[in-house]
Amino acid sequence: MTTFLGIPTAPRGVGHLRGDEPFPVAARKALANTQLRRNLGKATATIRAKRAAVVAELPDWEELREAGRAIKAHTMRNLGHYLTELESQVTARGGTVHWARDAIEANRIVTDLVRATGAAEVVKVKSIVTDEIGLNDALAQAGIHAYETDLAELIVQLGKDRPSHILVPAIHRNRAEIRDIFLREMSDVDPGLTDTPAALTEAARLHLRRAFLSARVGISGANFAVAETGTLVVLESEGNGRMCLTLPDTLITVMGIEKVVPAWRDLDVFMQLLPRSSTGERMNPYTSMWTGVTPGDGPQSFHLVLLDNGRTAALADETGRQALHCIRCSACLNVCPVYERTGGHAYGSVYPGPIGAVLSPQLTGVEDNASLPYASTLCGACYDACPVKIDIPSLLVHLRARHVEETARAHRMASPEAVTMAAASWVMASPARWAAAQSASRLGRVLGRGGRIRRLPPPLSAWTAARDAPAPPRHTFREWWRKERGGRP
Amino acid sequence: MRVALFVTCLADTLFPDVGKATVRLLERLGQQVEFPEAQTCCGQMHVNTGYLRDALPLVRRYAEVFDGYEAIVVPSGSCAGSVRHQHAMVARRYGDEDLARRAEAVASRTYELSEFLTDVLGLEDVGAYYPHRVTYHPTCHSLRLLRVGDRPLRLLRHVAGLDLVELPDAEVCCGFGGTFAVKNADVSTAMLADKMRSVLTTRAEVCTAGDSSCLMHIGGGLSRLNAGTRTVHLAEILASTRDGSAAPAREAMM
Numbered sequence A: 001m002t003t004f005l006g007i008p009t010a011p012r013g014v015g016h017l018r019g020d021e022p023f024p025v026a027a028r029k030a031l032a033n034t035q036l037r038r039n040l041g042k043a044t045a046t047i048r049a050k051r052a053a054v055v056a057e058l059p060d061w062e063e064l065r066e067a068g069r070a071i072k073a074h075t076m077r078n079l080g081h082y083l084t085e086l087e088s089q090v091t092a093r094g095g096t097v098h099w100a101r102d103a104i105e106a107n108r109i110v111t112d113l114v115r116a117t118g119a120a121e122v123v124k125v126k127s128i129v130t131d132e133i134g135l136n137d138a139l140a141q142a143g144i145h146a147y148e149t150d151l152a153e154l155i156v157q158l159g160k161d162r163p164s165h166i167l168v169p170a171i172h173r174n175r176a177e178i179r180d181i182f183l184r185e186m187s188d189v190d191p192g193l194t195d196t197p198a199a200l201t202e203a204a205r206l207h208l209r210r211a212f213l214s215a216r217v218g219i220s221g222a223n224f225a226v227a228e229t230g231t232l233v234v235l236e237s238e239g240n241g242r243m244c245l246t247l248p249d250t251l252i253t254v255m256g257i258e259k260v261v262p263a264w265r266d267l268d269v270f271m272q273l274l275p276r277s278s279t280g281e282r283m284n285p286y287t288s289m290w291t292g293v294t295p296g297d298g299p300q301s302f303h304l305v306l307l308d309n310g311r312t313a314a315l316a317d318e319t320g321r322q323a324l325h326c327i328r329c330s331a332c333l334n335v336c337p338v339y340e341r342t343g344g345h346a347y348g349s350v351y352p353g354p355i356g357a358v359l360s361p362q363l364t365g366v367e368d369n370a371s372l373p374y375a376s377t378l379c380g381a382c383y384d385a386c387p388v389k390i391d392i393p394s395l396l397v398h399l400r401a402r403h404v405e406e407t408a409r410a411h412r413m414a415s416p417e418a419v420t421m422a423a424a425s426w427v428m429a430s431p432a433r434w435a436a437a438q439s440a441s442r443l444g445r446v447l448g449r450g451g452r453i454r455r456l457p458p459p460l461s462a463w464t465a466a467r468d469a470p471a472p473p474r475h476t477f478r479e480w481w482r483k484e485r486g487g488r489p
Numbered sequence B: 001m002r003v004a005l006f007v008t009c010l011a012d013t014l015f016p017d018v019g020k021a022t023v024r025l026l027e028r029l030g031q032q033v034e035f036p037e038a039q040t041c042c043g044q045m046h047v048n049t050g051y052l053r054d055a056l057p058l059v060r061r062y063a064e065v066f067d068g069y070e071a072i073v074v075p076s077g078s079c080a081g082s083v084r085h086q087h088a089m090v091a092r093r094y095g096d097e098d099l100a101r102r103a104e105a106v107a108s109r110t111y112e113l114s115e116f117l118t119d120v121l122g123l124e125d126v127g128a129y130y131p132h133r134v135t136y137h138p139t140c141h142s143l144r145l146l147r148v149g150d151r152p153l154r155l156l157r158h159v160a161g162l163d164l165v166e167l168p169d170a171e172v173c174c175g176f177g178g179t180f181a182v183k184n185a186d187v188s189t190a191m192l193a194d195k196m197r198s199v200l201t202t203r204a205e206v207c208t209a210g211d212s213s214c215l216m217h218i219g220g221g222l223s224r225l226n227a228g229t230r231t232v233h234l235a236e237i238l239a240s241t242r243d244g245s246a247a248p249a250r251e252a253m254m
Helices: A023-031 A034-056 A061-077 A079-092 A103-117 A128-132 A135-141 A151-158 A175-185 A197-214 A240-246 A264-278 A311-315 A320-325 A331-335 A337-342 A353-364 A381-385 A392-410 A416-428 A431-447 A477-485 B009-013 B016-028 B044-049 B052-065 B077-085 B087-093 B097-107 B113-120 B140-145 B151-157 B185-201 B212-224 B234-239
Strands: A096-100 A121-125 A145-148 A217-220 A224-226 A231-236 A250-256 A286-291 A301-307 B003-005 B071-074 B110-112 B133-136 B163-165 B206-209 B230-233
Touching: A023 A337, A023 B185, A034 A264, A034 A331, A034 A337, A061 A079, A061 A264, A061 A320, A079 A096, A079 A301, A096 A103, A103 A135, A103 A217, A103 A250, A103 A301, A121 A197, A121 A240, A128 A135, A128 A250, A135 A145, A145 A151, A151 A175, A151 A197, A175 A197, A197 A240, A217 A240, A224 A264, A231 A240, A231 A264, A240 A286, A311 A320, A311 A353, A320 A353, A320 A392, A331 A337, A331 A353, A331 A381, A337 A353, A337 B185, A353 A381, A353 A392, A381 A392, A381 B140, A392 A416, A392 B044, A416 A431, A416 B044, A416 B052, A431 B009, A477 B009, A477 B016, B003 B016, B009 B016, B009 B212, B016 B230, B016 B234, B044 B052, B044 B077, B052 B087, B052 B097, B071 B077, B071 B113, B077 B087, B077 B097, B077 B110, B077 B140, B087 B097, B110 B113, B113 B151, B113 B234, B133 B151, B151 B163, B151 B234, B185 B212, B206 B212, B206 B234, B212 B230, B230 B234
Parallel strands: A096 A301, A121 A145, A121 A217, A217 A250, A250 A301, B003 B071, B071 B110, B133 B163, B133 B206, B206 B230
Antiparallel strands: A224 A231, A231 A286
16 A cells, blocks of 8 residues: 655646546547547558567567566656766756756746847757756746757647647648648748648748757657766657757756666666667667767757656656656557557646556646546456556556545545445345346336346446446356255355 | 356346356266255346445355355356456455465355366367257456457357358447446447447347356347347357257247
8 A cells, every 4th residue: 555645746737638528528539530530540550560570579578577677666666866966967068957846847947048148049859858857948938049950840830730640740631731721831841732741741841940050959758867967868869869969069967766766787678678668670760869969069058957847756656666667669559559549639638648647647746647547448458568567557557446446535525436346346246135136127127128228327328328238137056056056155 | 177157146036057067067077066045146247336345245145155165167258257257356356365365265166157168177079969050159257357259159160050250340349347337338329239230240140158147148139120140158059969859949039
């Protein structure tokens, strides 16, 4: 049993960890979007097949997963130690480390740093964590424009849209939609733009080139930070990240505190796990690593912002903390039958899919995202796909239990569901009561015709809206047994 | 060997033919089956909906009722999965280490039907006869919690007269998910639509599985559409024989 220690969670009113509607409501709208269903089905099936092929190449995949899990578990148990080691190494190599309790503090730190340079534009890459805290909005309020340079992030930004996938934020868009967005939003675009991938990429390249060459400040996230050397690591596919990380004079990296790894040799494990799990490649095209500041080479001013924003609260839950092991590969999204049909927006958080359903509620406090742990059939496909073996189904159940416990604490009146569950438990705790309840359920036979029931009262009407229900049979199994096997036990 | 049947609350109440078929099958294979009448439910619905404290008495009851048996056979991958993967966790959450240990001991002797037949009895040919075109849906908990693998398929391949057709995208969830089917009814039925499409492309007359719950879901959808394919539990197929001692035929679903 874990105890809620009252550690602060991510504050409301800033960032993108909470949706406007509960999952079932948002999901209903997404399900009705046939273009979205088509785009997602096609994209996830493609990535699933690629991942399966490259994972099958490694005979020691299971050992790698276990190694990844063990490194993360060890790091979480000693997080304070590794973070201070990281801080002293980054500082020793000419960088500056800032500690941000939450989104508000992180946004203020970054905005002040950009302001101090006098820049009115920044280029960004690998920015889920900055989307978590709503950094672009904070910068805009300070009159600073942020260019998203990851192609998919750019599509989302230009489309005034929200990302719907951790790795492929514009997965819900097909190329015809992307062409329309570019024609509408890029002032410098060729009006004869076609929807071939090469033409779209070229348009984005020309659009971004000016920003890369003029930007004095770059802002990035990080995949890993090596505590023993103070080295930051970013993996990407396009090379736009490399430009963000090397061209500007000032580089600001915002990183969740769970991204630290103890040592260089740990990257040996994660560099095998991450690309295969995320893009389905043996190795990603660009891996950038930097350590502090190197005179005359790359950014001459480097700031690392270490972000909590609810992570310490997750860490305090011994079961729930596994969610912090996530390396953001998105393999769980691609194999999830719920995600594949609803897409990411229905989850209301920058972290969608199975991992989002266990991470977002912990960052915000379970009650602010109480529908997410229920957004799963517990089919287990996510657990099998996870490169660091996060037992997502068990975490979902754990968070459902936390929700039930917190609801019971907060309300004097038990919910109808809680009453039903307690009654069922009471009935099932006694075979005599159970047999009596079974007899009573036989009354349901009057609803049946030809062995099936077409309409049930709420809440079971949600079942019979699309599915028949079986009419209760004439005899229960135990009645048959007693009749047939009378005297026997 | 003292073999107990844990029939599951769902089969007990709504699908007694599954329980009867399991008894007939095991007896035909020479087992003496007992049905401890003090059994009720494994508590999975409570656990998976978040009501772990309400599941605690059910975990205790299961451990007590099935304590003396060498093997407990369950015609459900999901309920066997709950016993094996959740019972001790529930006990520990509420600080009952003694119950957790007893639950683990009983869980280690709890088998899903296809596991019991293949691993304990060492059988693949159970002498069944079922002259129908059948497709098999591997339910999520049998597949990914229990790892039954191809055990049910090996059993089905040895059934005389049975025309086994492979189910496309077989390993994708049908969308049932317990209370998910009601709490997230829209997503659940979207998943069901895809599962039904896969089932119907096989042109099978019967879709089988090792879980009455998932079959209730798939069968409920097929029945609503009058699709012409019915759902039958694996136990009922394996219990069927040439001399007609099959589980009683049902006209509609299940």
